[in-house]
Amino acid sequence: MNLPKYKNINKFLKNAVDKLSVSQIEQRLIAINELKELGSKYPEQYDNIILIMTNFIIKERSLNNLKDSDINPISEINSDVQLALNIITNPDIDRYLRRDRFNLSYVDIRGANLCGANLKKVNLRRSILYRANLIDANLENANLTGAVLSAANLKGANLAWASLCGAILNAANLYGTNLTHADLRCANLFLANLQKANLSGANLNGANLREAEFSGNKATPEA
Structure with a gap:
């Protein structure tokens, strides 16, 4: 050009x-x-x-x-x-x-390759990220309220202070993920891999944790 x-x-x-x-x-x-x-x-x-x-x-x-x-x-x-x-x-x-101005809410980006992406403070409310590759992505303070992250790979991602209230994380890979102070109220974590995830201060009130894997966590979530 x-x-x-x-x-x-x-x-x-x-x-x-x-x-x-x-x-x-x-x-x-x-x-x-x-x-x-x-x-x-x-x-x-x-x-x-x-x-x-x-x-x-x-x-x-x-x-x-x-x-x-x-x-x-x-x-x-x-x-x-x-x-x-x-x-x-x-x-x-x-x-x-200024990423807090980004609005990607209500979009279907299933299967997206966002490995290492910076989505800090981005609005992804109710978006579909089914099977998305989010390995090592930065989602700190992101709005993922009601988002669909089923089978997404979030290994090593930063989700500190992220809003995941009501999010669907069935069978998601959250191995080694930073979830400190994340809002996971009423989130669906059925079959999710939370091994070695940092859950310090995370709010899991009302979350579905059936058959989720928790071994090796660095901290316990808030009640």
């Missing part, structure tokens, strides 16, 4: 939005990569870039939109949505962003 010819950044961003609305996935991938390159050249534009990509993810995978579309509601995400997720959760751009 020849950035100097885009003297008007606003026009460039508008063109990218237009490309993201086309039906050809190849064009959408080009637009996402162009936005990524723009951010590397002009980091002050990251807020605009992330807003565009977040809106794109919501448009493609909003639970409300999927109900009224031809997309199979149980399908995993396409490569363009995965690429957009990789960019907006990249820890290397943290110094340019």
Whole structure:
């Protein structure tokens, strides 16, 4: 991409939005990569870039939109949505962003590869992350209230102070996860692997812990 010819950044961003609305996935991938390159050249534009990509993810995978579309509601995400997720959760751009402004609530991103992703303070309320790869992800203070994380791999993830009230974590791998002060009230942890997880100060009031594995925990949860 020849950035100097885009003297008007606003026009460039508008063109990218237009490309993201086309039906050809190849064009959408080009637009996402162009936005990524723009951010590397002009980091002050990251807020605009992330807003565009977040809106794109919501448009493609909003639970409300999927109900009224031809997309199979149980399908995993396409490569363009995965690429957009990789960019907006990249820890290397943290110094340019305020992640507490991110809103990815009510989206279906099942099967997403978010290994090592930074989702600190991100709103993922009632989103579907079924079978998502969240190994070593940073979800500190994230809002995962009512989220579906069944069979998700959260090994080594940081969920300190995260809101997981009413979340579904059936058969989730939480081995070695930091759950200090996490809100797990009424969460469903049936068959979850909580071995060596740090549960210091975690609130498990009303949680379903049937057949969950707990051996080797660093601390006991709050009653």
